[in-house]
Amino acid sequence: MRTILSFIFITAATAAPSVAQRVVGGTAPPPFPPAKGTVTLRRTLPAHYIPDTLKDLSARSAAVVEAYVQTTLPPQEIPAGSLFTDAVLLVTRVFKGPADLKTIVVGQPGGAIGEFKVKPVQYDLMQPGEHYILFLRNENRRNLAERPGMNRFAVTAEWGGYFRIESDGNISLARGTSPALRNSYTGKPASQMVNELLSLNP
Numbered sequence: 105m106r107t108i109l110s111f112i113f114i115t116a117a118t119a120a121p122s123v124a125q126r127v128v129g130g131t132a133p134p135p136f137p138p139a140k141g142t143v144t145l146r147r148t149l150p151a152h153y154i155p156d157t158l159k160d161l162s163a164r165s166a167a168v169v170e171a172y173v174q175t176t177l178p179p180q181e182i183p184a185g186s187l188f189t190d191a192v193l194l195v196t197r198v199f200k201g202p203a204d205l206k207t208i209v210v211g212q213p214g215g216a217i218g219e220f221k222v223k224p225v226q227y228d229l230m231q232p233g234e235h236y237i238l239f240l241r242n243e244n245r246r247n248l249a250e251r252p253g254m255n256r257f258a259v260t261a262e263w264g265g266y267f268r269i270e271s272d273g274n275i276s277l278a279r280g281t282s283p284a285l286r287n288s289y290t291g292k293p294a295s296q297m298v299n300e301l302l303s304l305n306p
Contacts, residue, residue, distance in 0.1 A: 136185055140219035145186065147213075147226065147262065154264035156284035158297070162304050165239040165260045167201025169193075170269075170298075171208065173234045179215030179222075180249055187222045189215035190251065191230040193238075199301040201240070202255075209251045211243065211258060226280025227263035237275075237297060239265030269294045 155161040162168055171193040179187040189212050195205045214224040230236070240257035248256070259265040263278040267289065270276055275289045275297060289297060 136181065137187065137217050137220045142221045142223055143186075145214055145222050145224045149262060154261045154280070154282045154285075156282045158285070158288075158300055159304055161239050161260060161265060161285075162200060162301065164241070165200060165265065166242050167205065167240040167257060168199040168238070168301060168305065169195045169201065169205060169208070169240065170197040170199070170235075170237050171195045173230045173232050173236070174207075175232050176230065177249075179217055182213075182245075182247070186213060187215035187217065188213055188245075188248070189229055190249070192251075192254065193230075193236070199237075200305045205255060207254050208240075209254045209256045210238065210240065211245070211248060211256070224263075227266060227278035230266075235269040237267040237269065237294065237301070239267075267294075267297065 155164060174192045174194050177190040177192065179189045182188045190209050191212065193208050193210060195208060198205050210230070212224070212227070212229050214222045214229050216222070238257075239260040241260045243256045243258045245258070263280045264282065264285070266278045266281070268276045273294055274291050275294055277286050277290055
């Protein structure tokens, strides 16, 4: 099923007036990316798109893993006039999906080139050293950079499948995650979630 996403960009005063413009009167649009500035990325999804339960989130996912972010790669420019950043993660446990998953790539819209940033509103870009339980779908975007030897995934329900494990062992979720999931898991021990996943994916 094709999911229709609506993109809204709010450009800071120091950025170019628009990151994507048509040629008018023979003049070329401003270059992308601009030299500096910040663009806020907000995406509007259908109300049903982000699951409300761990069971539904797992059912929609091709893989569910525990992993650490090893590094992030330089952003790619994508045709929508935005940036896309890949994170390389080391998988330490597979709850669902191929048992031999070791090193994976997960891409996120957003990123920074020099003094120009595309900053998502509903989630944060993953950073090296962070620890996650991730619900993943197979990546279907085209024209993304190949990462030889690494399986490429996208997060299920865009930002609905990020569960970050903080240094105290408790869970934090992306700002755009459904209220039901946020209320159920924010601040709860990751071990509780692990037990639920083991029961869902015996």
